[in-house]
Amino acid sequence: MNQTAILKQKIKEWGASKVGFGYLEDVLPENLKHLKTGISIAVRLSDEIISQIEDMPTHTYFHHYRTVNAFIDQMTLKIALELQNLGYLAMPIPASQSVNKDGKKYRGIFQHRTAATRAGIGWIGKNACLVTEEFGPRVRLGTVLTNMDANYDEPIEKSQCGECKKCVSICPALALRGGLWHPGIKREELVDAKACSMHMHNHYQHIGRGVVCGLCIRVCPKGNKVLKR
Ligand code: SF4
Numbered sequence: 550m551n552q553t554a555i556l557k558q559k560i561k562e563w564g565a566s567k568v569g570f571g572y573l574e575d576v577l578p579e580n581l582k583h584l585k586t587g588i589s590i591a592v593r594l595s596d597e598i599i600s601q602i603e604d605m606p607t608h609t610y611f612h613h614y615r616t617v618n619a620f621i622d623q624m625t626l627k628i629a630l631e632l633q634n635l636g637y638l639a640m641p642i643p644a645s646q647s648v649n650k651d652g653k654k655y656r657g658i659f660q661h662r663t664a665a666t667r668a669g670i671g672w673i674g675k676n677a678c679l680v681t682e683e684f685g686p687r688v689r690l691g692t693v694l695t696n697m698d699a700n701y702d703e704p705i706e707k708s709q710c711g712e713c714k715k716c717v718s719i720c721p722a723l724a725l726r727g728g729l730w731h732p733g734i735k736r737e738e739l740v741d742a743k744a745c746s747m748h749m750h751n752h753y754q755h756i757g758r759g760v761v762c763g764l765c766i767r768v769c770p771k772g773n774k775v776l777k778r
């Protein structure tokens with residue numbers, strides 16, 4: 550087995566539902582370009598907890614969201630330490646962190662979704678979330694950047710949303726614009742991130758401190774089909 554395959558197997562054993570390796574040099578900011586390989590992981594969310602969301606998030610969903618983020622942060626730290634032991638540079642990207650930089654808010658230092666599409670994990674849906682074939686958008690993502698060379702996975706470059714607009718219709722903030730994703734599309738063409746964030750802040754303060762919603766994840770038929778009733 551080559552090094553990429555060995556790492557993939559280990560990361561799956563540590564709890565990732567999907568793992569992929571993507572080539573990112575052309576999409577990284579200048580200061581991170583030397584870390585050209587992105588290891589993208591997806592951790593499946595609890596179907597039962599997502600399915601309990603009706604017209605607003607639940608306390609259980611908020612707790613689950615934070616628990617899975619913490620799990621992902623632990624896992625990406627473990628991956629980065631493993632890579633360092635092998636002699637490479639490695640940097641875990643925080644699972645959920647927004648930084649206000651260059652006038653841009655509501656985004657992290659590097660988009661997990663970009664790494665995930667490059668690594669063949671899924672496409673970006675009309676809900677602006679990463680959508681997988683197996684679990685729909687019922688996943689959370691993690692990314693490790695490294696200077697290790699890898700056997701890269703085939704990037705995903707086509708949306709499978711088709712004519713569906715269920716997430717667009719259900720969004721109480723009217724934040725989803727209904728655009729079909731393709732590589733290079735600006736995030737603003739898919740979602741008004743400020744409208745989404747303000748809605749959560751103004752309406753769900755009593756549930757998840759105004760940082761979670763989940764309606765556009767719950768409604769997606771790509772995720773619904775995995776429910777076992
Ligand atoms: S998380 Fe809620 S408010 Fe934000 S886009 Fe999805 S449905 Fe709309």
Ligand code: SF4
Pocket residue numbers: 674675676677680709710713714715716717768769770771
């Ligand atoms: S609900 Fe439909 S349009 Fe929205 S992400 Fe899922 S498949 Fe795509």
